[in-house]
Amino acid sequence: MFKKVLIANRGEIAVRILRACRELGLETVAVFSEADRQALHVRYADEAYLLGPAPSRDSYLRGDKIIEIAKKSGAGAIHPGYGFLAERSDFAQAVLDAGLAFIGPKPSAIAAMGDKAVARATVTAAGVPVVPGTEGEGALSDDELLRLAPEIGFPLLIKATAGGGGKGMRAVRNLEEMPELLTAARREAEAAFGDGNVYLEKLVEGARHIEIQILADEFGHVVHLGERECSLQRRHQKLLEESPSPFVGDDEELRQRMGAVAVRAAQAVDYVNAGTIEFLVDRDKNFYFLEMNTRLQVEHPVTEAVTGVDIVKEQIRIARGRSLNIKQEDIRMDGWAIECRINAEDPYNNFMPSTGEIAHSLLPTGPGVRVDTGVYPGFVVSPYYDSLISKLIVYGSTRAEAILRMRRALEEYRIVGVRTNIPFHQNIIDSHRFMAGQFDTQFVEQRFSMEAADRGRETLPEIAALMATLVAHQQTERSAHIIQRNERDTSNWKWIGRWERIHR
Ligand code: MV4
Numbered sequence: 128m129f130k131k132v133l134i135a136n137r138g139e140i141a142v143r144i145l146r147a148c149r150e151l152g153l154e155t156v157a158v159f160s161e162a163d164r165q166a167l168h169v170r171y172a173d174e175a176y177l178l179g180p181a182p183s184r185d186s187y188l189r190g191d192k193i194i195e196i197a198k199k200s201g202a203g204a205i206h207p208g209y210g211f212l213a214e215r216s217d218f219a220q221a222v223l224d225a226g227l228a229f230i231g232p233k234p235s236a237i238a239a240m241g242d243k244a245v246a247r248a249t250v251t252a253a254g255v256p257v258v259p260g261t262e263g264e265g266a267l268s269d270d271e272l273l274r275l276a277p278e279i280g281f282p283l284l285i286k287a288t289a290g291g292g293g294k295g296m297r298a299v300r301n302l303e304e305m306p307e308l309l310t311a312a313r314r315e316a317e318a319a320f321g322d323g324n325v326y327l328e329k330l331v332e333g334a335r336h337i338e339i340q341i342l343a344d345e346f347g348h349v350v351h352l353g354e355r356e357c358s359l360q361r362r363h364q365k366l367l368e369e370s371p372s373p374f375v376g377d378d379e380e381l382r383q384r385m386g387a388v389a390v391r392a393a394q395a396v397d398y399v400n401a402g403t404i405e406f407l408v409d410r411d412k413n414f415y416f417l418e419m420n421t422r423l424q425v426e427h428p429v430t431e432a433v434t435g436v437d438i439v440k441e442q443i444r445i446a447r448g449r450s451l452n453i454k455q456e457d458i459r460m461d462g463w464a465i466e467c468r469i470n471a472e473d474p475y476n477n478f479m480p481s482t483g484e485i486a487h488s489l490l491p492t493g494p495g496v497r498v499d500t501g502v503y504p505g506f507v508v509s510p511y512y513d514s515l516i517s518k519l520i521v522y523g524s525t526r527a528e529a530i531l532r533m534r535r536a537l538e539e540y541r542i543v544g545v546r547t548n549i550p551f552h553q554n555i556i557d558s559h560r561f562m563a564g565q566f567d568t569q570f571v572e573q574r575f576s577m578e579a580a581d582r583g584r585e586t587l588p589e590i591a592a593l594m595a596t597l598v599a600h601q602q603t604e605r606s607a608h609i610i611q612r613n614e615r616d617t618s619n620w621k622w623i624g625r626w627e628r629i630h631r
Contacts, residue, residue, distance in 0.1 A: 128203070129204040131154040131200070132156070132206055132443070133158065134155065134206050134208065135187070135205050135211065137501065137512065138515065139516075139517060139518060140499075141166075141168035145157070147439035147443060150440065151440060153443070154173050154202075155172040156172060156175070157169050158175070158176050159175055159177060159186075160179060161181050162507075168501060176196045179192070187212070188212060197225070204230055205229060205230065207229075207422070209422050209423055214420075216237040219231060228446050230400070231446075232421045233399055235397070236421060242288050247326070248262065248264045249395050250395050253394065255416045258328040259329045266288075269309050272327060273302065284330045287312065289319075289324065290319075291418055291420075292363050293362075293363035294316065295312050309325065313325055333409070334568060336357045336406075337372050337374065338403045339353070339385055340352040340353065340424075340430045341389055341402050342436075342438070342441050345399055345448060346451075350390070350454070353371060353434065354371060354375055354382060355368050355372065356368060356373060356375075358570065359561075365425070365468065366467070367467050367552065368426040368465070369429060370430050381412055381414075385406060385414055388414075389404035400446065402421050402422070425468065429466045432464035432522040433461055433522070434459070462523060462529075465521055465556075469540070470514040470515055470548045471546065478548065481508070482510050483544050484508075485506050487544065488504055489541040491535075493535075496520075500517035508544075508545050526564075534556055550577070
């Protein structure tokens with residue numbers, strides 16, 4: 128049984144996994160790139176090894192080197208986190224072949240869900256609803272697709288079989304424009320995945336993106352931990368997630384049906400470890416399997432907050448061959464959790480990545496607040512990896528309490544040195560549509576503008592003065608406890624009044 132775990136990742140998720148290992152009394156090994164010598168995960172681990180130059184392909188994607196380091200350091204298991212090697216079945220297989228444990232699903236399950244057409248066919252056979260579309264798992268020619276399209280009906284979507292995350296996806300309104308869009312989708316898929324195969328699905332408009340977290344052990348026990356609402360995203364990057372979903376709300380029957388279907392989808396590929404089933408939910412509450420993510424997800428903390436289950440510790444227990452110690456009937460969702468992804472990017476300039484040294488930062492704390500971060504003052508945010516620098520998660524007994532807490536926490540949060548999307552989150556949570564829970568996957572891109580949201584909000588010369596004081600204070604290394612609330616245009620009292628009017 129392994130006593131030492133290598134974490135094949137960086138940033139906040141590497142730190143998150145290191146913490147779980149620490150709590151379980153396991154020794155830890157970090158790996159890092161030349162850009163991450165000063166990173167928090169390197170400092171936090173018991174040992175750390177250099178992988179290579181900053182670009183991912185020379186460092187965090189070097190599966191061969193990572194396995195070599197695991198063997199050399201005496202680690203008995205590898206946790207891949209999310210991104211990088213997490214959903215590469217060849218890497219998972221190589222880890223097993225080296226005699227190590229992979230803290231994740233079996234290579235066969237990763238592969239079965241990695242090909243989206245195979246996944247569709249597999250879960251359909253298990254009685255899981257999918258959006259009407261092409262069937263089977265073989266490669267389809269343009270001629271075949273053009274013949275099948277009118278049977279499915281327009282509008283429809285061309286999707287890449289190797290896809291996920293929206294790459295190689297094209298909406299088609301009619302048969303005439305389809306040949307061109309097929310060529311474009313195949314070209315994009317080929318460039319992104321080295322696989323130009325595509326399939327078709329009827330386009331579901333105005334849908335929400337709701338996903339179910341599952342846990343499965345080696346003994347065939349599968350449980351679900353309820354849903355997460357993930358509709359607030361931009362260009363297929365999620366920005367804010369919550370659990371429960373305001374759309375599912377107190378429709379316990381819908382939640383249990385979606386949960387049972389998610390369990391069935393996992394069982395269809397003999398799934399072991401933590402995973403997530405993504406659903407599209409239409410206005411009439413019909414839900415359809417989209418894809419399964421065979422990894423730990425960025426937004427897992429909102430599920431942890433409402434269920435009290437430590438998903439990463441469960442992953443490790445499962446990989447150690449233990450049986451699930453939670454039964455479905457013992458899992459309850461209690462209260463409400465919201466996560467804001469804090470990205471180093473400029474919401475006033477098309478969400479352009481922002482790089483540089485974190486000069487100062489002041490983290491929100493206090494009741495119901497959790498911050499998972501991989502950065503600290505002095506760390507340099509580089510352009511080599513994604514722009515997620517921290518996750519701000521709040522918990523409240525109701526959605527209203529969680530929103531007010533997020534509002535308070537976003538006001539407390541100070542990051543100096545890089546631009547962040549904190550103002551975007553402040554505008555989102557103050558928007559009437561968010562408050563009312565009335566948003567779909569199109570909301571951010573089609574109905575939301577920072578400029579419009581900012582309007583009517585007073586400009587704040589005090590912020591400059593406050594920041595100057597704060598910076599001066601920290602530079603002299605006195606303990607600064609200045610947390611002065613912004614003069615936001617809406618007082619919390621007015622805000623609560625607004626909330627209550629909407630929810631009468
Ligand atoms: C869809 C859809 C509508 N109809 N499939 C986007 C990424 C990939 N995981 C699947 N996606 C979608 N598939 C059908 N048949 C709309 C989307 C979609 C979407 C899904 C989830 C979250 C955000 C989205 C944003 C745009 C489109």
